[in-house]
Amino acid sequence: MNMQISGVDMHYELNGSGAKRVVLLHGWGCSTELMKPVADALCADMTVLSVDFPAHGKSAQPPQPWGVPEFAACLKALLTKLDFLPCSVIAHSFGGRVTIELASADEAMFERIILTGAAGIRPKGDGK
Helix, strand or coil: CEEEECCEEEEEEEECCCCEEEEEECCCCCCHHHHHHHHHHHCCCEEEEEECCCCCCCCCCCCCCCCHHHHHHHHHHHHHHCCCCCEEEEEECHHHHHHHHHHHHCCCCEEEEEEECCCCCCCCCCCC
């Protein structure tokens, strides 16, 4: 399915029908295909939303270059339009950075957060 969000034709997939909801977010340069095995495993008991970030997978390019705040605002708009909040989130790498951006601004958005990959989190003492 596709929906216009923040000037971008966004692709998403909605599977399952359980009362519990989870959004799956891929890493940079990936698509919903990365999270497909997770979606398949969860959709028997949950409603699973898989999202292609703008400029990824089947989603269109954003109107100008975006940073994490713009990707986060776009995702929040999609989740709001789909009435998918609050929900849990499973996010890999860049998807985790977007999740952290959203959760730090509104802790009630996500019931549970599972991050895989680095998610832009640096080890303690890493001065970079």
